[in-house]
Amino acid sequence: MYNAPTTKGTRFDRAITYAKNQSSYMMTYLKDSHFSISNNMSENSIRPVTVGRKNWLFCDTTDGADASMMIFSLLETARANGINPYKYLEFLLESRPNEKMTDEQLDSLSPWNENVKQICQNNS
Numbered sequence: 001m002y003n004a005p006t007t008k009g010t011r012f013d014r015a016i017t018y019a020k021n022q023s024s025y026m027m028t029y030l031k032d033s034h035f036s037i038s039n040n041m042s043e044n045s046i047r048p049v050t051v052g053r054k055n056w057l058f059c060d061t062t063d064g065a066d067a068s069m070m071i072f073s074l075l076e077t078a079r080a081n082g083i084n085p086y087k088y089l090e091f092l093l094e095s096r097p098n099e100k101m102t103d104e105q106l107d108s109l110s111p112w113n114e115n116v117k118q119i120c121q122n123n124s
Contacts, residue, residue, distance in 0.1 A: 048076065074111075078120070081111040087120040 029035050052072055059065040078088040088111055097109050107113065111120075 048072070078111045081117065082122055083111055083117055083120040084122040088116070091116065091120055 029037055052068075059068055074089065074092070075085040078085040092109065095109055097106060108115065110116065
């Protein structure tokens with residue numbers, strides 16, 4: 001008599017058990033098609049932080065880490081506002097913002113400003 005190999009405790013068995021335990025969450029996806037079955041958007045949004053984390057190991061001083069944080073923040077804010085980060089940095093370097101500027105002048109350099117969006121359009 002042939003005895004089929006048992007799958008209890010195997011990786012396949014654990015995968016099936018996991019899928020069964022997640023069925024209520026999978027049903028949520030089937031009930032409302034607005035939910036995404038993929039987490040690629042979330043993964044891609046944190047990728048720069050993960051890559052940056054390796055670079056931050058080389059910040060020798062607190063001042064160096066602060067400078068890196070400011071640059072990364074500028075780049076991510078530009079991306080979040082749909083403008084080309086390289087063009088935005090170029091624009092800022094040409095505009096030369098400084099601590100003597102008024103709030104209105106600084107606001108005119110912000111990535112959410114409509115004029116800045118036109119100047120630094122993301123053509124990719």
